[in-house]
Amino acid sequence: MAEYLNNAFLRRLRSFIPVEFKTEVKELSSLALPVFLSYIMVYLIGFVSVIFCGHLGRTILEGVGLATAVINVSAVSVGYGLASASGTLVSQTFGSGNLKRVGVIVQRTFLILMLACFPCWAILINTESLLIAVKQNPEVARVSQLYVTIYMPALPGLFTFIAEATYLQNQGIIWPLVISGAVSNVINALCNYIFIFVLDLGIVGSAAANVASQYVMAIMLFVYILYKGLHKETWHGLSMDCLQEWGDFMWLGIPAMLMLSTEWWTYELGSFLAGLISEVELGAQSVIYELANIAYMCPIGFSVAGSVRVGNALGAGNPEQAKLYAKLSIAFAVSIxxxxxxxxxxxxxxxxxxxxxxxxxxxxxxxxMVLYAPFHLLDTIAAAGGSIVRALGMQMFGAAGNLVGYYGIGFPIGVSLMFAAKMGIFGRNITFSPTLFYCSSSSHSVMLLLSQIGLWIGLLVCVFLLSVFFIVLLIKINWVKATEEAQKRAGIQSDCAEDDTVQQANNVHLSDGGAHTDTEMLTENLPNLTTTINALPLGVLVVRRGLTLLAMFMILAVGIALSVLVKM
Incomplete structure (x- = not known):
């Protein structure tokens, strides 16, 4: 009798959980693990290079560490940030069933990322001068410049990989990214060992190994896409349409870049400021930074997976499903x-x-670490909320929130505590315990304590405010309106949100192989599909894109000229 009642209770409990909910949980989980692994693979390439260079001496280790920071801040964050616009557009367009437009978006992404290499190079070529200007050791700055200079040819390969990864990821195809990343890491480790310890190339060899690894990842993904025919549904050849709508792309891309870069730059600036206090503080900040990177990647899998699925659902004209994915992705990320x-x-x-x-x-x-534990929880909420905001195409709100949170509130508080404590201007004597601040007999304790944790107090305040901001923003979202806007971005010109034929796009199944859609069914039943919205006349288009190309060359030329003038 007890067993019968227990089974009846379980059946009753299951009846409150919709079948759709179980399906969405399964789909999110199947995406989250490979996303996490793919991020780890990309992160390990630079991490392994630093480990190998650590055996070449302290100066080289510090130089490579600074070089990696400069590359991340001035190049990698730019590539991933701009490609985030492609993520928004590809996920929504793929979900809508307008597959031909997906191929056009990918072409547009590739061209814009290639042009973005020019301003990145203009900054990278002046690495030594910039580091010396902020009072870094000249020899360390010289080593950083050498590493960065050799790494510079890797940018087209890295940005190509980012474009390919965004294209696949937002169709739910993740495992090829993991495999290419794993192979690239093996090649990177082997090349580092051979170049450094066998051929005795030192830092030059390590940088060259990094360059080779970036191109291996890009080439492997390209070959995989061709071999598996993953492009057949979305690629209809090169199109002049990829030169259209750059303004709309950048309207999403630049705020997305700022969303990513503001947090990234804050960590790097924090490391630099810690170094101004003492080498011990710099060492501690570096350790915490690496731990933060690793910890951040664990819940980010669900954040990215949720972003993909939310974008797909919006493009498919299903606001309720999009809302469910948003809730689930945040809940899973927070749980982890x-x-x-x-x-x-x-x-x-x-x-x-x-x-x-x-x-x-x-x-x-x-x-x-006592502060970092709650910081990590709040940072995850903010990151998951930010991912959903990007999926909605609301990057401008996210960028504004991050800029105010980090540079208007968190960073000023943290820096003030760090250096006010260092200067000893506090009148009361405070010591820290895991649960509270309390008075002590030594004025030195407050100065030492706040110089150590001051930055993280500021960042904790920042992520708390950001997590509240993103949650409130998502609660206030009009999901029906967001769906209509997503379908406009997807190139569906008529109001399809209430059209039953559009709901067939909800049958798009995401997997890592085979066909993802019944392409003919989708494209035949969806009305008024287009690859271009508000196309510019050919003459205007040629002039604008020509001026853009010229501007990029001029920026690089200015960077080269500054580099030469400084060395004269």
Missing amino acids: SVCLAVVIGSLKDVISYIFTNDQQIRERVSRV
Whole structure:
């Protein structure tokens, strides 16, 4: 009897969970794991290079570390940020069934990213001058410039990979990214070993290995796409339409770049400012930064997967499904981050052993970890909310929120605490425990403490405000209106939100192989599909794109000229 009642209770409980909910959970989970692994693969390439260079001496290690930071801030963040616009457009357009337009968006993304290489090169070629200008060791700056100069040819390969990855990822095809990343990491490690320890090429060899790895990833994805025929449904040949709508693309791309870059730049600036206090503070900040990168990637899988599925649902004209995906992705990301926060807090005294045996650095890391655990939870909420905002095409709101949060509130608070504490201007004596601040007998304690955790107090305030901002923003979203806007971006000219034929696009199944859609069924039943919206006349188009190309060349020329003048 008890068993019967128990089974009846379970059946009753299951009846409250819609079948659709179970399906969405399964689909999100199947996307999240490979997304997480693909991000790890990309991250490891630079990480492995730093490890190998660590055996070449302290100066080279510091130089490569700074070079990696400069590359991330001035190039990688630009590529991923601009490509985020493609992510929004591809996911919505693929979900709508307007597959021919997907191919045009990919071509447009590739061209814009290739042009973005020019301003990135203009900055990278002046790395040494910029580092010396901010009081870095001249020899370390010279090493950084050498590494960056050799790395510069990798940008077209990296940006090509980013365009390919965005194209596949927003169709739910993730595992090829993981495989290409794994192979590239093996090649990177082998090349680093051969170039550094066998051929004795030193830092030059490590940078060359990094360049080779970027092109291996891009070429492998390209070959996989061709071999599996993944392009057949969305690629209808090169089209002049890819030169249209650059303004709309950049309207999404530049704010998306700012969303990504503001957080990225804050971490890098934090490391630089920590170095102004002491080498121990710099070492502690570096350890925390690496731990933060790894921890961030665990929940980000669900954030990105949710962004993809939300975009697909919006393009398919299904606002309720999009809303469900948004809720699920945030819930899963937060659940994982809670577990990680507990683990980080529990291991705060031992986790730094992975990176260093220095007692002073480990003590500082342990103190900051008490703040980092809740920071990670709030940062995950903000990141998951930001991913959904990008899927909705609301990058402008996200960029404004991040700029105000990081540079208007969080960073000023953190820097003020760091350097006010260093200068000893506090009148009261405060010491830190895991749960509270309390008075002590030494004025030195407050200065030492806040110089160590001041930045993270500011960042904690920032991510708390951002998490509230994004959650409130998503609650206030008109999902029906967002769906209509997504379908306009997808090139569906008529009001299809209420058209039953559009709902057939909801039958798009995402997987890592085989056909994703019944292409003929989708394109035949969807009315008024177009690859271009508000096309410019040919003459105007040629002039505008020609001027854009000229401007990029001029920016690079200015960068080269500045580099030459500084060295004269």
